[in-house]
Amino acid sequence: MSVKQNIKNLSQDDLFEFIKNHKQPAYRAEQIRLALYKQKIEDFDEISNIPKSFREELQNNFDIFSIKIKTVRESSDGSVKFLFDLNDNNSIEAVYMPWYDNEDEKLERQTLCISTMAGCSVDCAFCATGKLGFKRNLESSEIIDQIILVEKYLRTKITNIVYMGMGEPFLNYSNTIKSLEILTDPNFELFSRKKITVSTSGIAPRITQFATSPRPVKLAISLHATDDKTRDYLIPMNKTFNLEVLMNSVEDYYKATKIPITYEYILFKDLNDTKEDIKRLTKIARRVPSRVNLIPFNDISFTNPIGPANTLKSANRQEMEVFAEELRKNQIPTIIRETFGGDIEAACGQLALSEEVKKVYNFS
Numbered sequence: 001m002s003v004k005q006n007i008k009n010l011s012q013d014d015l016f017e018f019i020k021n022h023k024q025p026a027y028r029a030e031q032i033r034l035a036l037y038k039q040k041i042e043d044f045d046e047i048s049n050i051p052k053s054f055r056e057e058l059q060n061n062f063d064i065f066s067i068k069i070k071t072v073r074e075s076s077d078g079s080v081k082f083l084f085d086l087n088d089n090n091s092i093e094a095v096y097m098p099w100y101d102n103e104d105e106k107l108e109r110q111t112l113c114i115s116t117m118a119g120c121s122v123d124c125a126f127c128a129t130g131k132l133g134f135k136r137n138l139e140s141s142e143i144i145d146q147i148i149l150v151e152k153y154l155r156t157k158i159t160n161i162v163y164m165g166m167g168e169p170f171l172n173y174s175n176t177i178k179s180l181e182i183l184t185d186p187n188f189e190l191f192s193r194k195k196i197t198v199s200t201s202g203i204a205p206r207i208t209q210f211a212t213s214p215r216p217v218k219l220a221i222s223l224h225a226t227d228d229k230t231r232d233y234l235i236p237m238n239k240t241f242n243l244e245v246l247m248n249s250v251e252d253y254y255k256a257t258k259i260p261i262t263y264e265y266i267l268f269k270d271l272n273d274t275k276e277d278i279k280r281l282t283k284i285a286r287r288v289p290s291r292v293n294l295i296p297f298n299d300i301s302f303t304n305p306i307g308p309a310n311t312l313k314s315a316n317r318q319e320m321e322v323f324a325e326e327l328r329k330n331q332i333p334t335i336i337r338e339t340f341g342g343d344i345e346a347a348c349g350q351l352a353l354s355e356e357v358k359k360v361y362n363f364s
């Protein structure tokens, strides 16, 4: 892959500057941006409404894509996992998940779970990505190109985006916001704000800041525990922004946006599944309009974890049903989220980690 600058990383001002330096009218900027994001061009020669000589200048100076698909794995449940190569040999993942209507089995929505970092610095006890360590933040082009390349590969239109893949979006705040500005720009007709969810492990100051960003989207909190001791153990970030600090920022977010919150809650056997947890989770979820997604734990024993992750066990389906029913009795909307791609290492970081293990140990 060449190492020219990626055009999608240029700010509006930088693009105007380039255009001005090449003695082109200012409206070329909008023509280029529409071609990149609406038409989703693969070559500058496809921009037929700008002069050939200027197309050549673009070609000489910029790349259009910043990542390329390395591996694709299709699951029997319809989900597809993509492993991408970055320019510097790091890898990231995205997972496509089709959702069907229960009654007439019509394809209802097509969700793509995307990454914001190569690896992750947060190191949650239950997460394979955390075991990779932090490699680097993704550029906004690398965030957006996951969507464009998957749409091209699958020849489909993704309907929903979740920032829930590798990395903590709010520790790559400026590029997460830049990518959201493109994805929700009405000129490009890509996604409405209601179709995008950003999931965070709880970077409280950024949640407060996000509340006042120009186009905030839906927010999911990776909660997973209802008391600080358990949350410290599962999500080390809780030692910096504890539950009370986190909840205050969630209130800020709701006050400013009026968008209900989703709490993600992996139900672990004998850890966060007690009657006290139901009481505390109810109290948390009542602070602002919210719903709870209960999630089964994806085993990460293949990472050979040490410490807490070694002892984590998922609650079984019946235990999840009971926990969900108790929350519903307390008027908390609760669903049990289906897992996708058990046969293709679809949980966050699993495929990238297994590829990394192969690289280190020279497995094919």
Ligand code: SF4
Pocket: 120, 121, 122, 123, 124, 127, 128, 129, 130, 165, 166, 167, 168, 201, 222, 348
């Ligand atoms: S769950 Fe998210 S924040 Fe935690 S280590 Fe994994 S990628 Fe990072």
